[in-house]
Amino acid sequence: MTEQIQSKRPLKLLLAAPRGFCAGVDRAIKIVELALEQHGAPVYVRHEIVHNKFVVDSLKAKGAVFVDELDQIPDGGHVVFSAHGVPKSVPANAEERGLAYLDATCPLVSKVHRQAERQVEAGRHIIFIGHAGHPEVIGTFGQVPAGSMSLVETVDDVATLTIDDAGNLSFLTQTTLSVDDTAEIVEALQRRFPTIVGPKGEDICYATSNRQNAVKAIASECDLVIVIGAPNSSNSVRLVEVAVRAGAKAHLVQRADDISMNWFDGVDTLGLTAGASAPELLVREIIDSLSRHFDLDEQQVTTAEESIIFKLPRELSDSGV
Structure with a gap:
């Protein structure tokens, strides 16, 4: 008797673009x-x-x-x-x-370094929005004399800042932060220190903003979003947060082997993206792995074109x- 081949369950796959390498x-x-x-x-x-x-x-x-x-x-x-x-x-x-x-x-991190130098030269104390211990934060603090920069990570941190010269402040940000969270912190800084000087342009880099916007564009339609990236990758972790904030379940994975089929119970639409340090080869690896379990309807949702x-x-x- 010929064994009946079990048909694969359909799964709609929304691929966020831009994604991956910046x-x-x-x-x-x-x-x-x-x-x-x-x-x-x-x-x-x-x-x-x-x-x-x-x-x-x-x-x-x-x-x-x-x-x-x-x-x-x-x-x-x-x-x-x-x-x-x-x-x-x-x-x-x-x-x-x-x-x-x-x-x-x-070069976008180097731009923040030069901004920090200019603010210190202008006699301003810098409030730096970022994550303690991240290499980018350590590198930026190392551009200016000790004591000329203070770190805030959350809106709550703004309230506890002790500043000697509150009328002579500027702020800068890490390039890989959540756009929405950072905007809230900046608003809190501006409320507490109305004369604080900000950068002329956005410090959060174009690639971070673009990848977050791409996830926002698909997350509300997805039951689950998978983000490819490392746990110590700030921009990748932010993508998970953006997906969750938009109402989707989300997981951060490094390779296809990290994915559990248990995640897919009740999932009809899957979103997939990759952080700025994850190669497209890993995206394809995961799609190939999923195609062994599901009949994929793969659709790319593009919110920006990158040519930098x-x-x-x-x-x-x-x-x-």
Whole structure:
């Protein structure tokens, strides 16, 4: 007797776009790859070049060695600084050691660094909106003298701020925050400190804003949203929060193996996106995995087109590599 083939249950899949790699992540990965081509292995990378295990493991396989601090790098070594930015003391230390370094800091993070310097030069104390301990926050604080910047993470933090010169303040933000949460914190700052000076443009980067808007566009139609990204990836974690706020259940996963079929009970429409440091290859991996269990109706929902490309460091672009 021929065994009857069980038909797969239909599942509508809404793919958020934009998703995945941003220009800053693309640039950072390319810097490591070109440094390996130019200098050969090993090339050392201080901290994760971007917050994604798949990307880090892929670069390790090509000869990148990831370290926590410069003292783990032998004399004469080549080092790349991560996309999140580093305190000024790090390149200064590299120069003292005679280490050849490439800075893969995202240009949009570097822009915030320069803004911080200008505000301090203008004699203003900076209120920085960000997440304590995040590499980008550590790097930005390291651009200015100690004591010239205070961190707030929530609206409640604004109320407890102790400021000596409340009439001479400015604020800046981490580039990978929730757009909505940050707007609430900025409003609280402006209520408490009416003369506080903000940046001329938005500090939250275009890619973070675009990915959050794309999730907002699909989440209300979804029973479940899956976000591909690392737990230590700020922009990926924010995408989960955005989906939940829009009324969907949401899970953060790194690979297809992290997905539980139990999540799909009662799920007719699934949303799928990826944080700015997650490659499209992982999106396809998850779609391929789901297609083994469901009859997928895949639809892409595009809310913005991205065409930004950041230049490589002069040391690489001039080398002919």
